[in-house]
Amino acid sequence: LYALALAQGDSPASLAHDVADVPSDYHPDHPMREHGPARFREALAGSYNLSAIHVLEKVGIHHFLETLRSAGLSPLSGNASDYGLGLALGSAQVRLLDLAAAYAFLVTGGLVTGAHGLDVPQAPHRVFEPTVSWLVMDMLADPGARRQVFGAELPVDLPFPVAAKTGTSGGFADTLTVIATREYITAAWAGSPDGSGTKGSLAMWSAAPLARAALLAAADGRALTLPAMPEGLVKRDVCRLSGKLPGPHCPTKLEIFEPHTVPADTCDWHTIRGGKVRINYPDDLSAWAKRVGKES
Numbered sequence: 001l002y003a004l005a006l007a008q009g010d011s012p013a014s015l016a017h018d019v020a021d022v023p024s025d026y027h028p029d030h031p032m033r034e035h036g037p038a039r040f041r042e043a044l045a046g047s048y049n050l051s052a053i054h055v056l057e058k059v060g061i062h063h064f065l066e067t068l069r070s071a072g073l074s075p076l077s078g079n080a081s082d083y084g085l086g087l088a089l090g091s092a093q094v095r096l097l098d099l100a101a102a103y104a105f106l107v108t109g110g111l112v113t114g115a116h117g118l119d120v121p122q123a124p125h126r127v128f129e130p131t132v133s134w135l136v137m138d139m140l141a142d143p144g145a146r147r148q149v150f151g152a153e154l155p156v157d158l159p160f161p162v163a164a165k166t167g168t169s170g171g172f173a174d175t176l177t178v179i180a181t182r183e184y185i186t187a188a189w190a191g192s193p194d195g196s197g198t199k200g201s202l203a204m205w206s207a208a209p210l211a212r213a214a215l216l217a218a219a220d221g222r223a224l225t226l227p228a229m230p231e232g233l234v235k236r237d238v239c240r241l242s243g244k245l246p247g248p249h250c251p252t253k254l255e256i257f258e259p260h261t262v263p264a265d266t267c268d269w270h271t272i273r274g275g276k277v278r279i280n281y282p283d284d285l286s287a288w289a290k291r292v293g294k295e296s
Contacts, residue, residue, distance in 0.1 A: 001052060001088055002044045003105070003128050003136045004059050004067050011261035012041040012139055013243035016051035016058075021287035026053045026085040035149075036292070037285055039243045041255070044136070045145035047166065049089055056088035068092070071102040071127050072114045090167055096176070100187035102127075103178045106137035106163050107185075107227055130230050131258050137163045137180070138256060141226055155208035158215065160223045166203035175203035177211040181224035186214040234259055239267035241279070249277050 005014070018035040032049050035042075043051035056064055061080035064087060069076050073094045083091050101115040109130035116122050128136075139145060140163035146154070156164035156179060167176040174191040188210035190203075215224070234257055239250035244267040246252045271278050281289040288294075 001055055001059070001064055002040055002139070003132050004064055005040070005055050006132045006135055006258075006261075007128060008059060009261060010040065011243075011255070011257050011263075012039065012135055013238045013255045013257070013263060014040050014261075015243050016040060016043045016048070016055045017285060017288075018043060018048040018051040019285060019288040020050060021291070022050070022054055022284060024053060024057060024085075026057075034288065034292070036288060036294070037241060037281075039238075039255075041139045041142060041145045042148055044139050045142055046149035048149075052088040053085050056085055061085065061087055064088075067127065068102075070125075071105065071112050073098050073102055090169060096187050096189050099176070100178055100185050103163075103165070103180050103185055103187075105133050106140065106180050107182045109133055109227070109230075131233060134227060134230050135233070135256060135258075137226065138229075140165055140180075150204050154204060155212045156204070158212060158224075160219075161226045162215070162224070163226065164208070164211075166208055168203045175201065175207040177203050177207040179208075179211045179215050181215070182227060183222075183224050184215060184218045186211045186218065188214065229256070232259070233257065234262065236262055238263060239269065242267045242269045244269075 016038055018038045020032065020034055034050060035046070035048050038048055038051050061083065065076065065080050065083065076092055097115045102112055105112050105127050108124065110126050110128035110133040111124040112127050113122050113124040141161050143157060156162060163180045165178050173195045174189060176189055178185065178187045188207040190206040190210060235254055236257060237246055237252045238244060238255045239246045240253045241251065244263045244265045247267045247270055249270040249272055250267050269279055269281065271280060
C-alpha cells in the first residue's frame with residue numbers, strides 16, 4: 001500500500017494522519033488508537049491503522065487490489081467494493097507463503113517471483129520500481145521508526161539489518177510477521193486454528209519470535225544483508241512533525257527522497273510565542289488537537 005503511494009508521488013515524509021477526525025468513508029465498529037499527525041515512515045513501521053486507511057483512500061481500492069494480485073496474492077476474487085477500505089488492514093484472506101513471496105519486492109529492486117518449489121523455477125516480474133522498493137524497505141528496516149510504538153529490544157532487532165512487518169487481525173485470531181533480507185525471507189503465523197483469538201497477544205510477541213528464529217537458523221551464523229541505497233536518491237532534513245522542509249523552530253529528521261518528491265514547502269507549524277515553541281496544527285488536525293488537548 002505505501003509502495004503504491006510512493007509510486008504515485010508521495011515520499012517517506014508524506015503525511016498520513018493517524019486521526020479519526022480526518023474525513024473518511026471508513027467507520028470502524030470500535031475505537032482505534034490514534035497517534036496524531038504521522039509521516040509515512042512512522043505510520044508504516046508502527047502499523048498505524050487509521051493512517052493506512054487514509055493512504056488507501058488516496059491511492060484507490062481498485063488500484064491497490066490489482067497491485068496485490070500482481071504481487072501474487074491470490075485468488076483475491078471479487079472487486080474493490082467486496083473488500084472496502086478494510087483491505088488496508090488485511091480484510092482479504094491470503095496464504096502466508098504467497099505473502100512471504102510478495103515481500104521479496106523489498107529486497108529485489110521491485111521484482112516478485114511467485115511461491116514455488118525448489119525444482120520449479122519461475123520468472124520474476126516487476127511490481128515496483130527499484131527506488132520505490134528500496135524506500136519502503138528502508139522504512140521497514142528502521143528500528144527508530146518502529147520503536148516509537150513497540151519499544152526497544154524487539155524480536156525483529158537482529159544482529160544484522162532486516163526489513164520487518166508485523167500484523168494482528170481483529171480479535172487477535174491471527175498474528176503474522178514477515179522478515180526480509182537479500183538472502184532469505186521468513187514468515188510466521190501464530191494464533192488459534194479455530195479463530196477464537198489469542199487473548200490479546202500482538203504479532204510482535206507471538207509470530208515475530210518464530211520468524212526471527214527461522215531467519216537465524218537459515219543464516220547459520222552469517223551476517224545477512226539488505227540492498228544498498230540506489231543511485232539517484234537524495235537526503236534532506238525535514239520537520240519531524242510536518243514532514244516539510246524545516247523552519248527555524250522545527251525539530252528535524254534526516255529523510256531520503258526521490259528528487260521529484262522532496263518537499264517544496266517550509267514548515268509553518270512551529271512558532272515562538274511567549275518565549276516557547278508552539279504548534280499551529282493545520283485545519284485538518286484542529287478537531288483532533290482540540291479533542292486530545294494539543295491546541296496551540
